[in-house]
Amino acid sequence: MHKTISLSCLIFISACASVETRLPSVDPSAFAKETAMQESQAFIRYTDMLTRLDRVSAKILKTNAQLCEKTRSDIGARTHISKSYSKHLRQAAARQLGAKKTPSVLMVRPNSPAQIAGLIKGDVLLNKNNKSVSENAKNILGNDGQFKIRRAGKIMTLMAKPETICDYKVNLRMSGAVNAYATGRAIIVTTAMIAFAKTDEELALVIGHELAHNTMGHIPKIIRNVILSGFATRTTRPFEAEADYVGLYYMARAGYDFKDVELFWRRLGVQHPKAILREKTHPMTPSRLLSIRSTADEIRAKQKTGETLRPNYIKPQ
Ligand SMILES: [Zn+2]
Numbered sequence: 001m002h003k004t005i006s007l008s009c010l011i012f013i014s015a016c017a018s019v020e021t022r023l024p025s026v027d028p029s030a031f032a033k034e035t036a037m038q039e040s041q042a043f044i045r046y047t048d049m050l051t052r053l054d055r056v057s058a059k060i061l062k063t064n065a066q067l068c069e070k071t072r073s074d075i076g077a078r079t080h081i082s083k084s085y086s087k088h089l090r091q092a093a094a095r096q097l098g099a100k101k102t103p104s105v106l107m108v109r110p111n112s113p114a115q116i117a118g119l120i121k122g123d124v125l126l127n128k129n130n131k132s133v134s135e136n137a138k139n140i141l142g143n144d145g146q147f148k149i150r151r152a153g154k155i156m157t158l159m160a161k162p163e164t165i166c167d168y169k170v171n172l173r174m175s176g177a178v179n180a181y182a183t184g185r186a187i188i189v190t191t192a193m194i195a196f197a198k199t200d201e202e203l204a205l206v207i208g209h210e211l212a213h214n215t216m217g218h219i220p221k222i223i224r225n226v227i228l229s230g231f232a233t234r235t236t237r238p239f240e241a242e243a244d245y246v247g248l249y250y251m252a253r254a255g256y257d258f259k260d261v262e263l264f265w266r267r268l269g270v271q272h273p274k275a276i277l278r279e280k281t282h283p284m285t286p287s288r289l290l291s292i293r294s295t296a297d298e299i300r301a302k303q304k305t306g307e308t309l310r311p312n313y314i315k316p317q
Contacts, residue, residue: 043096047107049194050172054078054109056203057170057187060211063254067310068166068215073141075160076112077119079103079134089174098122102132113160117147124150136169168214170207178268180206182213184220196271202264204256208247216242241291248295249311252303258296262289 058076065071081103085093093099097106098121105123108115124132125140126148133140141147145160168187175190182188187210189203197203213219218239251258266289302309 039092040096043092046172046174046191047097049191050078051107052200052203053170053172053189053194053207054107056200057207058109058112058165059256060204060207060250060254061165061168061170062163064211064250065164065166067250067253068168070167071164072136072138072167073162074165075114075117075119075135075141075147075162076109077105077114077125077135078107078109079125080106081134084171086174103134104132105135113162117158117160119149119158119160120151122151126150126155130155136167166211166215168211180210182210182219184214184217187211187214196268197264199260201251201256201258201260204251204254205247205258205261205264208250208254209243210247211250212243212246213239216246218243241288244288244292245295246311248292248299249309252299253309258299261296262292265289265292 058074061068062074080093080097080099082090082094082099082101085099090099098104099106103125105119105121105125107121108119125135125137127133127137127140130148130150132150141160141162145162146157147160149156149158168185170187170189172194173188173190176192177190178192178196180187180189180193187207189206189210193206194203197206216239221239248258248261251261298312299309
């Protein structure tokens with residue numbers, strides 16, 4: 001940066017303005033120390049947020065497995081590679097979190113099958129050919145729940161009782177934009193959204209909403225509709241309503257209290273009128289709020305009678 005300024009000053013000497021006060025000089029070693037400290041704190045904050053996202057999303061993906069068409073066996077570990085991070089963060093992620101070119105375990109969820117099996121951070125999950133793989137790779141586990149890992153250069157065999165979960169990855173993106181979105185295969189939540197969602201209930205609401213976009217196949221439908229009509233907003237609105245409706249069921253099935261959901265959507269609409277969740281152009285509308293309220297009433301009525309919590313589908317499922 002400084003080099004660029006001085007270079008351009010050489011070329012355009014007359015155009016270069018300067019400061020008028022004598023600024024304190026910066027000690028290079030103190031500068032390096034402060035940089036390292038800020039970097040380390042940023043990654044501690046990132047892993048804290050990821051732990052929270054992982055805890056809430058695991059609960060939702062597991063309790064709704066029966067309603068998901070795509071499921072997989074899960075042991076509750078999260079692997080990462082350097083490409084899991086945006087380009088400018090990769091070197092720092094390697095220093096702070098040990099991110100490599102090949103997958104290694106970043107975190108093991110407390111009380112998960114992986115933790116009970118003895119898996120720890122830094123372990124490498126292996127496939128049948130002893131090649132390092134991510135946690136959602138197929139066929140890691142043998143029929144008896146055995147799986148292979150590499151730890152400190154040694155290959156070991158561990159044993160886990162896997163759980164069945166909805167097969168959608170939930171990822172965290174470092175970003176100052178309050179945002180969450182579904183890609184069809186994954187759910188992405190930004191660090192700013194995690195900070196905005198004050199309680200786990202609020203985070204569960206966001207994840208449930210985005211999961212519904214994926215399970216209900218909205219992404220290809222939206223793309224098709226946009227291509228056909230040219231009006232993104234008008235055509236995405238029914239899908240938003242459906243993601244609200246189905247997402248609330250997902251949240252309730254995971255055992256989260258949904259009494260404050262209206263407050264969350266209102267707070268998001270008021271504070272971040274442009275925050276998306278695919279609502280770029282239309283903040284929280286009164287009709288949307290009212291239909292969320294009706295959904296909450298519908299779920300409460302089913303809870304009272306002990307009826308299974310399933311969305312009311314038009315065609316029998
Ligand atoms: Zn949405």
